[in-house]
Every structure is written in structure tokens, then in C-alpha cells.
Amino acid sequence: MTRISLADVPAVTARLAQELATTAIARDRVGGHAAAERERIAASGLLSLSIPQAQGGVQADWATIYRTIRQLAEVDSALAHVYAFHHLQMASVLLYGRAEQHQRLFRETIDKRLFWGNALNPLDTGLTAAPVEGGWLLDGVKSYASGSVGSDRLCLSAHVKDAEGGAPQLLIGVLATRAEGVTVREDWDAFGQRQTDSGTVRFDNVLLPQRDVLLSAGAVQSTRATLRPQLAQLILTNLYLGIARGAFEAARRFTLENTKPWFTSGLPRTSDDPVVQHRYGQLRLVVRPAELAVDFAVAELQHALDAGDAVTAQQRGELAVAVAEAKALSHRAAIEVSNQLFELTGAHSTSARYGLDRFWRNARVHTLHDPVDQKLRDIGRHAIEGTLPTPTPYS
Template sequence: MSFDSDTSNPYLRSAAELRVLFARDAVERDKAGGRPLEQLGLLKQSGLLNLVIPKAHGGEGQPWSTALRIVREFAKVDGSLGHLFGYHAAAQQSAYIAASGAQAAALHEASARGNWFWANNGNFRTRSLSGRRDGTHWILNGHKPFTSGSHIADRISITWLDEATGDTIAGSIPSDREGWTSLNDWDAIGQCQTGSGTCTYENVRVEASEVYDRGDEAPDAAFRTLTPFLQQGVLLNVFIGSAQGALLAARDYTVEKSRPWVHSGVERHIDDPWVKRVYGDLYTRTVAATLLADRALEVLDGAWARGTALTARERGEAAIPLAAANALAGNVALEVTSKIFEVTGARSTDNALGLDRFWRNVRTHTLHNPEEYKTRNVGHWFLTGEPPVPSILQ
């Protein structure tokens, strides 16, 4: 496995071409933060924003495995763009999970026509946004944190609490809706262009047609609990892409620029047995994590393809390979993105190279997705046969 792109797939070939363009200023953009508007324009031109919309509704009808391999491809050079693309697809497909079939079809058709970029304001863990009914529509007030993509979005996927009942309501609105504001205040050490900060709501009106409604279907029906699978799939492939990209960048630096350690007894750094062993170990671990991630993508494709026929048992069986892959990938990515500095040398810490961005991006993501709980879920299943109970995180 060389971590080369699959150019036999036209969508992955397009993503690889974009990756080359994104790499040109990835270090500078990481330092600047803010809005990657030029890169968004390139994404829109590529047609990839409609990748997972069904063909019947104007999209490309591609499986999640293709979309998440694109996340991986972008993350080889820019974790923020991988994150943004993945969360766009997940927010876009929230309509398919939470809305009626007619609502989802109409939204997807409009999204494909308008080439919309979607953002997520649907963090279920926060209770900071509430709404009240006003006739046939809703009025929302409050805020949402961790709103990835909101700073460049056309459409916003949202959830809020019903002031009267405490129930969680879902829907989507255009980003130019009066009273809605993206503060673009994300200031973390990593994922610096994701816009994952705060959005505020001041008397934001949500029309009845914008509220998702699946009628009498049980809110805990198995298919309706797949949102965490999509989010985990994005994080998983940011980890894998970051590990691969960091390892490739470090290898190139080692081959072209690293100087042998004074006590190594070799003339070329790559001839140092220590350097060979470290690269061999990091490569092996990255390959193992990649293969497990690929298996998780197959499982996700299968669960998604079942649609509303998905059973609770099938959902539970799918959760285990996703959790296992996520736990391993996060740990491997942390190790790779940190340990490369041991074999690239002191000069590789130059800010102009930006090799630290890989670690900062992975470290930021793993804190939102603790490996400990994924591993416990896998262990509990292995010992008892009981899969994780569906929740906002698993």
C-alpha cells in the first residue's frame, strides 16, 4: 500500500486533483484561519458537493465510502478541508434521515440545482438554542457551538429545543435568514479553517416547510440513528488522511533534506537503522489503520443502503467496526504526526514547513472523539455480545 489515490474512480481522481491545488497554500491558510473561499469555489466547480445526493434528485448517487475517501484525500494536505467536505455531506443528508421522503427530495433537488454548501448547527449535546411556535412557524433564540462550515455555508442544518415540551426539533434554513449569524470565532490549535465556532439566533423564523417531519415513524427507528455514523466516518478519515499525509511529507523531507545525526556513523540520514525502523513502524501502523478504516466504510455503505429497512440489530453490528476503526485511527494518527519529528530532525520544526499542522489537527479532533469510550464499547460488545446503545456519539 503506497497511499496513492484511486484514479480509476473519477470522483476520487477529481479529489486528488483538488488536493494538489489545496496543498499549494495549505500551510499559509492554516496559519491565517478564516474562510477558505477560493477552495470552496473549486469544490463547487468540481461538482463534488452533490456527490451523495441520489441521482433521482439531481446528484451523483455515490456511496458514503466514496465521499469519505475524498475526506481522506483532502486531509492528506489539509484537515480543515477534509472536515468541511465531510460535514457538508452529513448535514446535507440530515434531511434524508430526519425529514419525510418528499421533504428530502425537494431539499436535495434544490441543493443540487443551487450547488449548495451545507453546514452543521445540529449539535445535540447543547441545550442553548430554543424555539417557540408562532402560528405555523417557529421563532428561535439562543446560540449553537461547534458549527462546522457555517462561515461559508449556503444552507444550515439545525436542531433546537421546543420551549413548551423540551423535545428536540430538526430542520434547515438558508444562511441568509434574518437573525442568524456565524460569528466565525473558532480559535483552536487545529482545524483552523473549519469555522467550528458559534452561531447566534435572534428571533430567527423557521417556516413549517423547513421543519423536518417523518410523520408517525418512531423517532428511534434504526435508520434515524445513523447520524453519529456519518460524523464518526468523517473523523475517522480525517485521522487516516492526516496520518498518511504526515508520513508522506516527512518521508520527502527526510529523503531530500534531513542530515544524519552526528553519532549515527552514516553519510545519509536514510541509511540510519534507527530512521529505517521508525519509518517502518509508522508505515505499518498506518497501513493497519487504513485497512480497518476501509472495512468500516464497507459496513457504513451497507447500513446506509438498507434505508428504513435497517434493523436495530443491524445498526448495532455496524457500530462495532466503526468504533474500532475510529479508536485505532485516532491513536495511530497521534503517534505518526508526533513521532515524525524524531526522524526528520530539528530543522523540520521550521514554521514555514507546517509539519506541526498534522498533529494539531488530529489532536483537536481526538479531543472531540475520545478513543477511551470507543474502545470500551468494543470491549463491552466482545465480552457480552451487546452492541452500543444508539446515542448522539455512537
């Protein structure tokens, strides 16, 4: 893996974003697996940002990592999603794993330049695990496995039947994507986020060695471990915000370079029209609060992570509220800006060659990841009664 320093990150991210932007429209039309672009992401060295320095990584703070996600999402939210979910798996290893696993898995990721994918969705009960000598036997299917196509390693969740007839217990582990019995199907066919490599992963009697189990079935998660859903929610939030910012910038450029003023305005440029200026002002006031809320939530997350095992349930709950606010605002910004930009750029902007519709399609598909109404409910309950969200895989 290319070694970069923290000081290199802004320039490396800007260069990568520029490279992805040159092919983003064409790749969005085609969809499928962007193998060459994923290789370029891996070669950039940015996959090491979330890996501790002790294992050869950069160990950047999450504000830095989220900025790179947001910047890449401004030009290509699908590949930003794939990139972001690699970092989510690194966080999963860090939060759930043991010191030995940190050393082994992070070092291997650096030395072999591994790109991780996700098959960890506790609400998806399609994968079961049964105890066998030396580990667990996996059988079943995981859907919406972001980044699984073309990945080297997977974080996965499976359910173990309770011996006493109770509810199935959650098990979390890591596995090589090309392990015997693992099949990844390229069956993602949504109209947006078309290159997130979100395949369906089939496990046919696959051995998961005990040494690669991060969270044992029935184990009680620490408060620190329950920060993982907040990390994930802020990844989605920064993707939405990146889409909103990218759509705003694309509309601004189109207005300056490709539009003609309305014939009754008597103005030389569309950008001189007070109506157009007013509408851009409105959109800015949709994006700006989202930016502020996201930055605040990211700072709160970092404080909670820095507290380590001393993080409290109250701190975790207040973080969940901040993340819910940031996500709801970013959701709104992505949908509104990507939709309203056409009213500002006119009929000519709907030409397929400009690809402006990809912002709305990506936003519409991705913001359905989990219901924003559940976030608004959590915010409202906290505002009325001070009730903190109950920890779940999404809150």
C-alpha cells in the same frame, strides 16, 4: 454546480488536493475563512457526490465519499472537514427528511450550488424552539457549528419544551444561513483545524417553517435514522486517518530530501539508517491497521444504508462497534505519527516554513471532538459481554 460523473471523481479529487496543498501551510498560519478555497471546492463538483441521481447528483457510495474526504485531509484537514460536513448535512436530509424535502432541497442544492454547514448537535441545548403559526420560532445559540461561516444552508437542532414538564424534545430542521435573525460569528480560535469555519450561530426569533422541519419534536427515530451518528463518526475517523497518512508522507519526503544521516552512522543517506527504517516500520504498523479497520467499517455502514428500513438494531449495534474500533485506531495513528515524525526528521524540520507542526495541531484539536475513552469502553464491553452500544448522537 459543475456536473461530474463517478468516473471523474478520482481525477477531480487529486487535482483539488494538489491545489489546496499549494497554500495549506500559509493558510494554516493565517487561519480564518478560506472563501476562495471553499469556492474552488464548490466549483469542483464534488459537493454533489452524496445527492441522489434523481435530483441531479452523482449518488456515489460512501466508500467513494470517504476516500475523497481522506485524500483532502492528507493535505488540508480543516477544509476537508468543511467539505465532509456538507455531505453530512446531505445525509441528514436523506435520513430524516420526507420525499418532498429530498426533491426540493437536493434540487435546490444542485441548481444554486449551495454549500451546507452544520448547527446540528443534539447535546448542545442552547437553541430552543417554540411553536407558532406555520412553524417554529428559534431563539438561542449553537456553538462549534462546523462550516457555518460562509455557508448557504444550515442543518440545525433545537429543543422544544415538553408541555407536561418532561425532558425537552429534539427538533431538527434546515434553514438559510442568511435568514432574518441568523448571525454567524467567526469566533473559532483553536490552535488547530483553524479553517473549519466553526463559528457560533445566533438565532434571534427566527422563523423555521414547518415545511423545513426534518424531524418533529417528540418523533421516534427509525433505526435507519440512527445511522446518522455513525456517518458522522466515520467522517471524523477518515479525517484522522487522512492526517496520519499526510503526516507520514510529509515525513517520508522530508527524510529523503532534507535530512542528513547521523554522523556516527557512516551511511550516505538517512533513509539507509536501520534505526530510521525501523521507526518508519513501526509507524506504518500504526497506520495500516487503521486503514483496514476504517475500510471495514465503511463497508458495514454501506450495507446498513442499503438495507433501508429493514436495517435491524443488531446490525446497527455491530456497525457502531466497527466504527468505534476504526475511530480509536485512526485517533491513535493521527496523534502518534504527527508527533513522532519530528524524531525522524530532526531539529531542522521544526522550522515554521515547513509547517509540519500543523499535522499534530490539527490531530490534537480534532481528536478531542468526543472522548476516545468512550469508544474504548464500548469496544471493551462488547468484547467481554457482547453488549452493543446504546444509540446516542455519538455512538
